[in-house]
Amino acid sequence: MSxxxxxxxxxxxDDSQRHYADYMLFNQAMADHLGLHPTDLQCVSLLDLESAPVSVGDVARxxxxxxxxxxxxxxxxxxxGLVERHPDPHDRRRQLVxxxxxxxxxxxxxWDEPGRAFVAVLDSYSDDELRLIADYLRKAAAVGRDQAARLAGGGQA
Amino acid sequence: MSxxxxxxxxxxxDDSQRHYADYMLFNQAMADHLGLHPTDLQCVSLLDLESAPVSVGDVARxxxxxxxxxxxxxxxxxxxGLVERHPDPHDRRRQLVxxxxxxxxxxxxxWDEPGRAFVAVLDSYSDDELRLIADYLRKAAAVGRDQAARLAGGGQA
DNA sequence: AGATTTATCTGCGTTACGCAGATACTTCTC
DNA sequence: GAGAAGTATCTGCGTAACGCAGATAAATCT
Incomplete structure (x- = not known):
């Protein structure tokens, strides 16, 4: 390799590391702005992403x-007032959130204004470039997920 | 727009949001693995990125x-034992970290193994593609920084 | 049916954090 | 250069997020 x-x-x-640092800062600022704990905002984000019903245990994971x-x-x-708890009809131990x-x-x-600013950045790329960026994001996410799993339990299991 | x-x-x-969710999970897993609070790990990362001396106030910012x-x-x-405190020779109020x-x-x-996995992903791209990814990371980071600043104080200043 | 596993909840102690004020030092103003 | 204003860090105090360990209830296994 040259x-x-x-x-x-x-x-x-290096750019990636700085990018994450700035994201963390933004995330905290957003949580503060909404009067939420960062964890709560993270949870909102997770619930927003999942289409399937999410249980308390899923939230933990x-x-x-x-x-x-x-x-x-x-x-x-x-x-x-951020979420509602509903009993799972199929398993009476579980609560769906x-x-x-x-x-x-x-x-x-x-998210309105940050979203606009972010989409403005995305919009400066061609379709092919966006597809490449999306590909990168998915692969980087997979690395994060794998490594988190490895660190969490994979070590001795 | 079509x-x-x-x-x-x-x-x-959407990929970006999922990507951040997975990063958060990885970050927490890494902090746990090192026996650190996530904030401490974040701080280590920040100190690692900065080449200039960093004061306690800088850490706060x-x-x-x-x-x-x-x-x-x-x-x-x-x-x-993660960091050392040294008095700033130019300003006796400040402590450099x-x-x-x-x-x-x-x-x-x-970071060894996660780093390897991450670089393996990067290595699957051509030079031009990597330059595009880096460009995206920098622009997205800038959005995060700007929006954090806006939410933090820009609102009424 | 009884034993085991799984999902959620509850005490309890630890500790990260914000806030507000104290202290020490620097910089500005005259 | 003396006093005022500003700035960097630290400290006391209260709040609350979190992990741990055990309790409870419901599913699943034998």
Whole structure:
């Protein structure tokens, strides 16, 4: 591998790290702005992404919290009117968690301007370029997921 | 704008959101693995990125914490042997925070395998493609930074 | 039916965090 | 250069998010 190639790889890795740092900052600012704990906002985001019903245990898995903490997270969010708890008709032990419609609107409104700015960036790329970016995002996400799994339990299992 | 273009933009935005969700999970798993609070790991990452000396106040700005919390964050990290505090020779009010060499090695080792997996993904792209990805990362980071600033103080200033 | 596993919830202790005020130092103004 | 204003860090205090371990209830296995 040539030196310039190595340098390019290093450069992208560095850009990636800075990119994540800025994202974290944005995420905290957004949570503050909405009067939420960062974890709560993360949970909202997760619920927004999932089309299938999500149980409290799923919340725990998706956030990396323990089951007890997930219960309290949902408690908090129900109290704040962000989500609703519904018993699972197929398993009476489980509670399904769903975004409250009113919360979806409220959070959606807060995403309005950041979303516009972000889409403006995306819109500066061609279709092919966007497909490449999407491909990268999916592959990087897969690495994150795999490595998280490895660190969490894969080590000794 | 054609419908397929709109759908493509939506698709990339969705991939981006999932990508961030997976990153958060990885970040927490990594922090747990190192026995650190996620904030501490974030701080390590920030110190790793900055080449210029970083003060406690800088840590507060870069993490989004208040100055008091930043002081405690640095306290914690000094106690854990992650960073060292040195008085700023040019301003005796300030304390400069630097990664402890031993910590850099320890954290670096933990990044070894995830780093390899990540670079493997990057290596599957051509030079031009990598330049495009880097460009995207920088632009997305800029959006995050701008929007964080807007949410934090730009609203009424 | 009884035993085991699984999903959620509940005490309890630890600790990260924000807020507000204190202290030490620098910079500005005259 | 003395006093005022601004800035960097630290400290006391209260709140609350989190993990852990055990309780409870319902599903699944034998």
């Amino acid at each position: 030196t310039t190639r190595a340098r390019l790889l290093e450069q992208v890795a 998706l956030t990396g919290l323990t089951s007890g903490s997930a219960t309290r997270l949902v408690d908090r969010m129900v109290k704040a 769903a975004l409250a419609p009113e919360a979806r609107a409220r959070i959606g409104a807060a | 419908t397929t273009r709109a759908r493509l933009l939506e698709q990339v935005a 870069l993490t989004g914490l208040t100055s008091g919390s930043a002081t405690r964050l640095v306290d914690r990290m000094v106690k854990a 630097a990664l402890a060499p031993e910590a850099r090695a320890r954290i670096g080792a933990a």
